[in-house]
Amino acid sequence: MRALAAPLGFIAGRAFQALLVMLAVLVIAFAVRTALGDPLREIMGEAVPEAQREELRHELGLDAPWPVQLARYLGGAARGDLGTSTVYKRPTLEVVLAKFPASFELVLGASLIVLLLAVPAGIYCAVRPRALGARLILGLSVLGISIPVFLTGIFLITIFAVWLGWLPAFGRGETVRVGFWETGLLTLDGLEHLILPAVTLSSIMLPLFIRLVRGAMLDELGHDYVRTARAKGASPLRVWLRHALRNALVPLAAIGGLQVGTLIAYTLLTETVFQWPGMGFLFLEAVTRADIPLITTYLVFVGLLFVVTNTVVDVVTLMLDPRISLEGTR
Amino acid sequence: MSAAAMQTGRRTLLALAAEHPGGALAAFTLGAIAVAVALAPLIAPQDPFDLTSFDVLDAGLPPSWLDGSDPRFLLGTDAQGRDLLSAILYGTRISLIVGLLAVAIQAAIGIPLGLLAGYAGGRVDTIVTRTADIQLSLSTLMMAIIALALFRAGLGGESLSRFAVPLLVVVIGLAEWPYFARTARAATQVEGAKDYVRAARALGASSFAVMARHILPNILSPLIVVATTQVAGAIMAEAALSFLGLGMPVTKPSLGTLIRSGYDLMFAGAWWITVIPGLVLIGVLISVNVLGDALRDGLDPRRMAR
Numbered sequence: 001m002r003a004l005a006a007p008l009g010f011i012a013g014r015a016f017q018a019l020l021v022m023l024a025v026l027v028i029a030f031a032v033r034t035a036l037g038d039p040l041r042e043i044m045g046e047a048v049p050e051a052q053r054e055e056l057r058h059e060l061g062l063d064a065p066w067p068v069q070l071a072r073y074l075g076g077a078a079r080g081d082l083g084t085s086t087v088y089k090r091p092t093l094e095v096v097l098a099k100f101p102a103s104f105e106l107v108l109g110a111s112l113i114v115l116l117l118a119v120p121a122g123i124y125c126a127v128r129p130r131a132l133g134a135r136l137i138l139g140l141s142v143l144g145i146s147i148p149v150f151l152t153g154i155f156l157i158t159i160f161a162v163w164l165g166w167l168p169a170f171g172r173g174e175t176v177r178v179g180f181w182e183t184g185l186l187t188l189d190g191l192e193h194l195i196l197p198a199v200t201l202s203s204i205m206l207p208l209f210i211r212l213v214r215g216a217m218l219d220e221l222g223h224d225y226v227r228t229a230r231a232k233g234a235s236p237l238r239v240w241l242r243h244a245l246r247n248a249l250v251p252l253a254a255i256g257g258l259q260v261g262t263l264i265a266y267t268l269l270t271e272t273v274f275q276w277p278g279m280g281f282l283f284l285e286a287v288t289r290a291d292i293p294l295i296t297t298y299l300v301f302v303g304l305l306f307v308v309t310n311t312v313v314d315v316v317t318l319m320l321d322p323r324i325s326l327e328g329t330r
Numbered sequence: 331m332s333a334a335a336m337q338t339g340r341r342t343l344l345a346l347a348a349e350h351p352g353g354a355l356a357a358f359t360l361g362a363i364a365v366a367v368a369l370a371p372l373i374a375p376q377d378p379f380d381l382t383s384f385d386v387l388d389a390g391l392p393p394s395w396l397d398g399s400d401p402r403f404l405l406g407t408d409a410q411g412r413d414l415l416s417a418i419l420y421g422t423r424i425s426l427i428v429g430l431l432a433v434a435i436q437a438a439i440g441i442p443l444g445l446l447a448g449y450a451g452g453r454v455d456t457i458v459t460r461t462a463d464i465q466l467s468l469s470t471l472m473m474a475i476i477a478l479a480l481f482r483a484g485l486g487g488e489s490l491s492r493f494a495v496p497l498l499v500v501v502i503g504l505a506e507w508p509y510f511a512r513t514a515r516a517a518t519q520v521e522g523a524k525d526y527v528r529a530a531r532a533l534g535a536s537s538f539a540v541m542a543r544h545i546l547p548n549i550l551s552p553l554i555v556v557a558t559t560q561v562a563g564a565i566m567a568e569a570a571l572s573f574l575g576l577g578m579p580v581t582k583p584s585l586g587t588l589i590r591s592g593y594d595l596m597f598a599g600a601w602w603i604t605v606i607p608g609l610v611l612i613g614v615l616i617s618v619n620v621l622g623d624a625l626r627d628g629l630d631p632r633r634m635a636r
Contacts, residue, residue: 032480035484036480036483036484142616142619142620142623143616145619146562146612146615146616146619147612147615148566148569148570148573148611148612148615149570150569150570150573150589151589151608151611151612154589154593154596154604154605154608155605155608157596158596158601158605162596162597162601259469260469261467261468261469261471261472261473262469262471262472263469264469264472265469265471265472265475265570266471268475268574269570269573269574272573272574273593283479284479284574284575286483287479287482287483287576288482288487288575290483290484290486291483292483295479295480295483299476302472306468310467
């Protein structure tokens with residue numbers, strides 16, 4: 001009973017922290033909006049006389065002191081209202097959320113590739129550190145780290161789209177609507193369009209995760225329990241996968257989860273190369289057109305992704321690993 | 331430094347080069363690139379920043395080994411009609427300058443904070459370490475993208491173009507100081523417990539003197555290794571930001587800008603505008619990373635003792 005009560009307290013504490021961080025993100029977003037955006041221009045455009053502007057400003061409460069405006073902004077945010085896009089003339093949250101499936105499916109595809117390749121490659125490099133293959137993998141991963149993700153994308157497009165003509169280079173292809181979710185995973189065309197962007201995005205995460213898996217596995221293989229398991233007659237494969245890998249996954253989940261900000265940045269670059277209609281692409285378009293409400297909404301959304309991931313990773317790490325003392329966390 | 335010490339220093343450098351042919355090759359490549367870009371005004375066929383020196387009628391000419399090329403342009407021309415070789419020389423110069431200055435800022439912030447945290451300990455240490463942790467948990471590339479995006483959205487692309495170099499240096503410089511701080515802190519903690527530090531203090535040296543004159547010279551090795559990897563990171567960040575249109579403008583292109591401006595023409599068949607600067611960028615990055623790995627091996631005190 002106690003064992004269950006403690007994680008609940010921990011989760012509540014982390015959730016409270018997450019709320020505080022989100023509040024800070026919203027205040028920053030509000031400050032950016034106030035400093036950079038003129039809501040009147042968003043509504044009426046440039047060519048309106050000053051007297052009329054003044055009138056509307058009063059009507060909308062924009063001449064109120066900033067604490068009042070901040071309170072209104074936070075109240076709106078709580079109801080899911082973060083403003084109206086000046087370009088799309090629709091609620092910004094709606095615009096950003098409509099692009100979320102594209103980014104999510106890209107990240108999903110890349111993550112699958114990373115998982116399928118990094119875990120076996122990392123284990124192999126840990127258990128056979130001197131083998132030629134292991135050295136080759138590590139050497140290639142130095143190369144992979146040295147190539148910027150947008151160049152990987154450009155080279156892949158050059159080879160597979162321009163020279164060979166095997167795969168499409170731009171966009172998502174044919175998509176299907178499932179409820180509010182627009183997916184490209186259910187059509188052959190959509191899947192074909194996903195291949196190059198997903199491979200590109202995975203190429204930058206792969207070297208990192210191979211090194212992480214290898215490092216975590218090497219740590220675990222040095223422990224006594226591995227020797228004990230081997231001594232009692234367990235096969236090497238069983239020891240690697242059932243014993244060492246399971247323990248190695250805990251720090252891996254923690255470090256991997258903390259990469260979310262980097263992942264968002266790389267996704268943005270990948271989306272730019274492939275003109276993938278996701279959130280990052282939308283964000284850069286909003287920057288070019290100075291759509292301040294849309295920009296701040298994207299920032300709030302990225303902040304939310306970041307906070308949720310970190311909180312979930314903390315809680316999951318705690319649940320996976322009984323060795324982490326709960327006493328220390330309070 | 332005495333003559334004998336200089337001699338030893340030189341000998342270890344040669345021994346290092348023999349032990350790490352890859353690292354030596356990387357160092358040589360970087361040296362050659364550095365000389366080439368430093369002499370760019372002398373050896374470049376034209377000044378790519380001078381809009382009157384090139385003609386848009388020359389735009390998109392292929393490299394000299396392909397059909398339809400013009401012997402005036404060894405590597406062809408870009409979308410504006412610039413000589414690509416000149417643009418690459420000057421562009422690499424910008425990339426290297428931004429990278430080095432940004433890392434100088436990182437070091438200028440990170441090393442003093444790390445020294446202070448490691449030497450003072452206690453509350454100072456907690457504050458520095460926590461701040462560093464928080465800053466690292468926010469992705470630095472993402473932060474740089476957001477900062478420059480807000481600058482561009484707020485003040486317009488025009489001002490971004492004008493202040494691109496200082497902005498990039500400051501944004502990339504502020505983003506990654508924690509790496510220096512962490513390394514300096516850990517090394518200072520090790521050095522601070524040694525006898526020579528205690529002797530200096532017993533002789534009445536001030537805390538500042540102990541940190542600056544006694545500890546700092548002894549923790550330079552790990553800091554040099556960090557600096558090398560950070561230069562690679564900063565050059566890559568600059569290229570990424572310029573590729574996104576948040577860095578160097580087309581009138582003053584860095585390697586990232588060249589790659590971006592060529593990308594629009596790639597499907598018209600003009601692949602060289604993107605691919606050649608891309609290969610140069612990768613060459614620089616691989617050289618810096620290999621050099622960093624070699625330095626890490628070579629400067630590791632555990633290996634030196636052997």
